Amino acid sequence: MPSPSTSSSRGSKRQAATGHCLGAHMSVAGGLHKAIEAAAKLDMGTVQIFTKNNNQWVCKPLAAEQIEVWRSTLEEHGLVSPIAHASYLINLAAPAEELWEKSVEALVVEWQRAEALQLEGLVVHPGAFTTSSEPEGLERIAVGVRRAIEAVEPKYCRLLLENTAGQGSCLGHTFAQLGWLLERIDGAKSLGICLDTCHAYAAGYAINEADQFAAMLREIDSELPPGSIRALHLNDSKKPLGSRVDRHEHIGRGEIGPEGFRLVLADPRLAALPGYLETPKGTDPETGEDWDKVNLERLREIAAGQ
Template identity: 50%
Template sequence: MPLLGAHMSIAGGYYKAVEAAAALDMDCVQIFSKNNNQWRAKPLTDDDAERFRDALVQTGVQKPCAHDSYLINLGSPKDDVREKSIDAFVIELERAEKLGLLGVVMHPGSFLDSSEEEGLQKIVDGLDIVLEQTDGQAVEVWLENTAGQGTNLGHRFEHLAYIIGNVQDSSRLGVCIDSCHTFAAGYPITKPSEYKKTMAEFDSVVGIDRIRAFHLNDSKKEFGSRVDRHEHIGQGHLGLEPFRHIVNDPHFADLPMYMETPKGEKGDDFDAMNLKALRGLIKMKRPAKRK
């Protein structure tokens, strides 16, 4: 059955995110490996990494990943931004490797005042550099499908296929599917027939074996809006049915599924609420954890 968790704060120490996830009985966890709104990063100490890894062992929380900085844009037509983005993403992967993360989720990039084609090729070229500079690492790059807001790339399955198909070495590339983004980008997933058709299209264009993880988020905005606004599970325009399809899909039975739903002032309460909503949709009973 799928592993359910959420994006958790590293305030007070990386291990704190794991402990917070475990306290809510989550199976997996996503973090930022640094301040996501700054280019610079405080050094990741050996002690930080060791305490994080130890917390995973002690709590049983599995399949940790990171989300990259919101500043990174490998598709930028501005050379200085693109160079900073490449350097920053290399650092993200180095930190993830040290922490023992499975992957780093990234928004492919935005083409701004250039063209879609130019943006996609710049992303490919940037990833070639990043992957070469981190050769030998186990941590993967998980391309996230986007809602298509502004000039964001990745909102069409063909964008992801182009990137994966044109990098020199795609062995460390996977995909993270975001339910809100999929819906906002215009891919229907509400009815069983719609979900099956959309997943069949993804399999045909990209390959279902490339999916490494899911972001489970409802949408504040309507279908095809191309606006990225997350909502609590079952309380947005998606409703509960798409999540029922995803968490019971045998293709994804062992994959981590991270919530990025609103936290509010009482983030723990909201996380517990959303986790309960998702677990209530799973047909197979969850085995009890060993104490």
């Protein structure tokens, strides 16, 4: 699957200067392109957005002007590897037929929007099986994603299944589950994985311990096809190892701490991937600085061995 056209000399220079392509999930209030402008102002190399209201099922189609402004603004600021996150309303593992059908239809719409914007990825949580079972839920996800691939016929944008913390009946908290889905769906050119550090830690992967981090990488090699991981969500965790609770914290200030991010950013395969912050928004009360700026600087310090 080809990457979007970027011709982004400034984006590549920014990545070369920092050693990593880092960004964050940014607000699209005032227009999708506003996220790019906000990201560039904080010296980000990439950006993640919602292409529609995350709390609503329906949305207006993207206008040609919106798409053109998005692409021209991306080109102007030189950001690379832009992605979107799908609505949290979507549950592809839902046993209830009405919710499952609604979820598949919503995924198709979001994926089509990501294609129109020529985004590199669309991140989605696999789903929760609720009143059914893990095998049934996994099969529902596989069927739903296959249907979405047939409807969208993606050319630019991969669907990125995100590993989860395993809260409640949420699926995708082990690489065995994610590997099963990739094999069952059989859409290698259309799919990938987004690895979330907070979710991995909460699911029981001690990524802040060198031997356990290495063990996780061996599990990834064993369970996932080569090159499956396409993006990183870089978040610390408010909750302890194996808590199965998804609560993001600022970089280095949570249960993972600096060491986990040092290991991630030092690994040759993971360090080459674009990374996106989903840490809490606002300003640091001690410095008055934007939290995204604080977290990005901390990641860059950790990557530099500080």
